[in-house]
Amino acid sequence: MSAVGGVRSHGDVTVYDVARALPGIEELRDHSRGLAMVEAVLSPEWESRYYSFDAHWSATEQLASMKDGQGGEYTIVLSAAGAFARGFDHESPMSPYGAAADGVTWPGVLDGVPEAFREYLTEPAFTDEDGIHVTTACLWRETADTAWRTGPVEFTGLEDHEDPDGSGGLFHHLTHRSAQAYAEWASDYYERPVDIEAVRHVLALRPLTAETVAALNPDVTLADLAEDVREIGYPTA
Numbered sequence: 001m002s003a004v005g006g007v008r009s010h011g012d013v014t015v016y017d018v019a020r021a022l023p024g025i026e027e028l029r030d031h032s033r034g035l036a037m038v039e040a041v042l043s044p045e046w047e048s049r050y051y052s053f054d055a056h057w058s059a060t061e062q063l064a065s066m067k068d069g070q071g072g073e074y075t076i077v078l079s080a081a082g083a084f085a086r087g088f089d090h091e092s093p094m095s096p097y098g099a100a101a102d103g104v105t106w107p108g109v110l111d112g113v114p115e116a117f118r119e120y121l122t123e124p125a126f127t128d129e130d131g132i133h134v135t136t137a138c139l140w141r142e143t144a145d146t147a148w149r150t151g152p153v154e155f156t157g158l159e160d161h162e163d164p165d166g167s168g169g170l171f172h173h174l175t176h177r178s179a180q181a182y183a184e185w186a187s188d189y190y191e192r193p194v195d196i197e198a199v200r201h202v203l204a205l206r207p208l209t210a211e212t213v214a215a216l217n218p219d220v221t222l223a224d225l226a227e228d229v230r231e232i233g234y235p236t237a
Contacts, residue, residue: 089166
């Protein structure tokens with residue numbers, strides 16, 4: 001397994017590039033909670049949110065997730081063992097449902113997953129009704145690791161695709177973590193101005209204020225967010 005290898009044409013974005021750009025586990029956890037909290041303010045209806053975070057996914061696990069509403073998603077399980085991330089781009093040529101993959105997870109994507117995370121290879125939330133792991137990109141990092149790791153995925157024959165496994169797009173706001181990057185994207189996605197200073201406040205995990213919430217969405221109050229704050233595990237004053 002490797003965090004940096006792979007066969008690819010120059011300029012392509014693959015899971016190997018994402019592995020190099022992702023932060024450490026705790027920074028990833030904090031940024032994911034911040035993204036989820038901003039989304040909770042911008043999009044009161046949970047089903048419409050792009051980013052979510054469940055601080056109580058199980059008694060020992062937390063779950064950061066993304067759903068783009070068009071079939072793209074990621075899930076990142078955070079536990080005492082470390083972090084296990086999987087992404088699925090339904091338009092990727094590496095999709096199990098595409099002609100090239102022939103109904104199975106792309107070779108190498110799940111190879112080398114350590115014992116600490118093996119249970120997630122059969123986790124129903126990550127597999128379809130036939131037991132196929134719905135994944136085009138997979139990364140993991142045990143607590144003692146100094147880098148994110150991936151399976152030995154070969155991208156030969158996919159040189160015409162700038163983001164063959166979808167990882168560049170799926171994990172974009174985890175590899176590009178500035179408030180500006182998110183605010184610009186969110187203003188386009190939600191089709192309204194998004195206050196960058198309010199985004200910066202929330203991504204820094206500062207306790208929510210009425211002013212910050214109103215700057216992001218005047219139709220939402222602090223009281224409205226109480227359940228989201230609890231679910232996300234967002235810090236309070």
